[in-house]
Amino acid sequence: MPRPATIIGFGALSVDDIYYVDAPLQAGKGRVVRRASAFGGNVATALVAAARLGAEASFIGWLDEDSDDPVVAALKKEGVRTNDAPRAAGCRPVRSTITVGSDGDRFIAFDDDVRLGTAPDLPDSVLASAGALLIDGYATRSPEAVLRARSLGLPVIADMEWSEGEATDLLLKACDHLVLPFGFASLYTGEDRPRDVLHALWSDRRSAVVLTDGPNGAYILGADRRPRHLPPHSVSVVDTTGAGDCFHGAYAVALVRGYGIGDCVKFAAAAAALSVAGRGGREALPTSRAVDALLEANGAPEFQAL
Numbered sequence: 413m414p415r416p417a418t419i420i421g422f423g424a425l426s427v428d429d430i431y432y433v434d435a436p437l438q439a440g441k442g443r444v445v446r447r448a449s450a451f452g453g454n455v456a457t458a459l460v461a462a463a464r465l466g467a468e469a470s471f472i473g474w475l476d477e478d479s480d481d482p483v484v485a486a487l488k489k490e491g492v493r494t495n496d497a498p499r500a501a502g503c504r505p506v507r508s509t510i511t512v513g514s515d516g517d518r519f520i521a522f523d524d525d526v527r528l529g530t531a532p533d534l535p536d537s538v539l540a541s542a543g544a545l546l547i548d549g550y551a552t553r554s555p556e557a558v559l560r561a562r563s564l565g566l567p568v569i570a571d572m573e574w575s576e577g578e579a580t581d582l583l584l585k586a587c588d589h590l591v592l593p594f595g596f597a598s599l600y601t602g603e604d605r606p607r608d609v610l611h612a613l614w615s616d617r618r619s620a621v622v623l624t625d626g627p628n629g630a631y632i633l634g635a636d637r638r639p640r641h642l643p644p645h646s647v648s649v650v651d652t653t654g655a656g657d658c659f660h661g662a663y664a665v666a667l668v669r670g671y672g673i674g675d676c677v678k679f680a681a682a683a684a685a686l687s688v689a690g691r692g693g694r695e696a697l698p699t700s701r702a703v704d705a706l707l708e709a710n711g712a713p714e715f716q717a718l
Contacts, residue, residue: 419462419664420496420538421546422473422530422554423455423571425483426506426522430653432691437513448691451486453506454548454571457654457694461661461683463491464697467668469661472496472538474527476503490694496538498531516649516688529553540564543668546660547587548572552579555586562586567619567667571660575600588618589667591660591680594625606631607639607718620673624659626652630681631718634673639718642677645685645706650696658687658697665700674715681713682706 428450435442459469470493475484477499484494508522528550539545539561548571551558561568570587572580573596584590584600590613598604601612606623610633613621623631629644662683666676682703690696706712 417668418468418470418542419459419544419546419661419668420470420472420542421455421459422471422557423528423546423548423550424453424506424524425456425471425473425475425487426451426453426508427483428452428508428510428653430510430512430691432512432651434514436515437511437517437519439513442513446691450694451483451505452508452654452657452694454573454657454660455546456487456492457657457697458546458571458661458664459492460487460490460694461654461658461687461697462665465662465665465683465700465703467665469493470496470542472498472534473530474498474500474503477501496534498534500527503527510653512651512653512691516652518651518653520653524550530557532556534560536560536564539566542566544569544664546571546664547583549574549576549580551583552576555579555582558583559586562588569660569664569667571656572596572600584613585615585617589620589622589663590618591620591622591624591663593656594623594628594631597623606641610639610718620676622663622677624656624684626655629713630659630677632674632677632715640674640715641718642681642715643713645682645713646711647685647688649688651691652688653691654694654697655684655687659684662703678707679703 432446433442462469512518568587569589659680663680666679686698
């Protein structure tokens with residue numbers, strides 16, 4: 413049965429300076445062929461992806477109190493609500509410098525010495541009226557909001573890319589939908605094989621453990637305890653910036669629509685595959701119609717036993 417439609421989230425909100433170079437990053441150096449500036453951030457881009465896919469999306473992290481703030485304006489322009497976000501003077505976005513190689517791979521350097529998380533007195537009504545909560549690694553700044561969300565029965569979709577020790581351990585234990593990059597999950601668990609990583613992260617409190625692995629596809633473990641692999645879509649890659657964020661936003665959309673876990677992963681993987689066709693984190697975020705068309709195309713990948 414579909415959950416309430418609104419997807420809420422707090423976490424990274426950034427301004428990205430992007431440099432495109434004419435060589436793979438492994439080459440060590442290359443000539444800059446294009447420069448761009450764009451808005452990004454894990455949760456912010458995931459919410460924009462959700463809005464592009466037709467869902468109601470709301471950013472509930474700290475924002476500047478200036479109503480003309482360009483970061484806020486960009487969210488609103490993309491259809492992301494900010495009505496329930498706490499405000500304070502001087503709330504700056506994360507600043508990121510992104511280098512994109514000729515093969516679409518990228519390296520991100522960031523300055524995150526800014527106010528992140530959400531208000532400690534965020535009303536329960538905001539959490540209770542939502543269908544899913546998206547968080548990233550910066551949720552360690554506001555763990556109480558995540559724990560309250562779970563106590564209210566709200567599905568929490570966690571996108572973690574690094575560990576801050578016990579604070580991260582607490583959040584990973586609490587979240588029922590772990591949707592993690594394989595590289596981080598492997599380091600966190602100390603396991604090398606996807607099957608072993610999935611089982612190491614599983615608990616009876618989980619609804620799903622999903623590992624995203626770029627050109628290798630995705631891996632999934634659900635309540636049936638049968639690990640599976642979803643091969644990647646065959647697409648031309650221009651820029652992988654924001655692909656993981658798109659995956660998380662699309663996963664949340666499918667979840668609140670009442671899809672089963674397997675179909676959530678299929679929908680998210682197709683959306684992420686389409687997102688790499690354009691430059692920047694938000695330029696090529698797809699519509700639901702485009703995702704459905706890719707899923708219905710001949711040769712769309714199917715799950716395989718792992």
